[in-house]
Amino acid sequence: MKAMEVRPQPPASQDSASDHHKDRRGRRLPLSCRLFFFGEDDFEGEAVLLDISASGCRASSSIPLEIGMIVRLSLFLPDHPWPLRINQAIVRWIDCKEFGLEFVDITMAQRERLRALVIKAR
Numbered sequence: 001m002k003a004m005e006v007r008p009q010p011p012a013s014q015d016s017a018s019d020h021h022k023d024r025r026g027r028r029l030p031l032s033c034r035l036f037f038f039g040e041d042d043f044e045g046e047a048v049l050l051d052i053s054a055s056g057c058r059a060s061s062s063i064p065l066e067i068g069m070i071v072r073l074s075l076f077l078p079d080h081p082w083p084l085r086i087n088q089a090i091v092r093w094i095d096c097k098e099f100g101l102e103f104v105d106i107t108m109a110q111r112e113r114l115r116a117l118v119i120k121a122r
């Protein structure tokens with residue numbers, strides 16, 4: 001069996017958010033609501049959600065984050081009184097106080113809730 005070639009990833013940079021918008025997948029829904037994030041060593045913070053898709057979101061916070069940081073999320077969306085939970089999201093880009101998150105671990109029920117919210121907004 002031949003070993004898979006692993007290609008090095010370019011170093012993460014703090015390029016402007018507009019550079020990363022080109023790489024987005026899926027429809028994004030502009031939305032303003034509260035988002036709480038939780039990381040290792042009791043790291044936690046609050047942000048304002050700016051837009052969301054089935055695979056990620058853009059938010060703004062005065063709490064400093066780092067590219068590559070992995071966090072759990074609670075998003076207080078307008079579709080239900082209880083938060084949508086994301087088990088694992090990774091910070092993909094940062095531009096001043098704005099940052100982009102990719103959802104990497106989300107239960108099927110929560111993913112369906114998110115998809116329904118984005119589709120309904122069409």
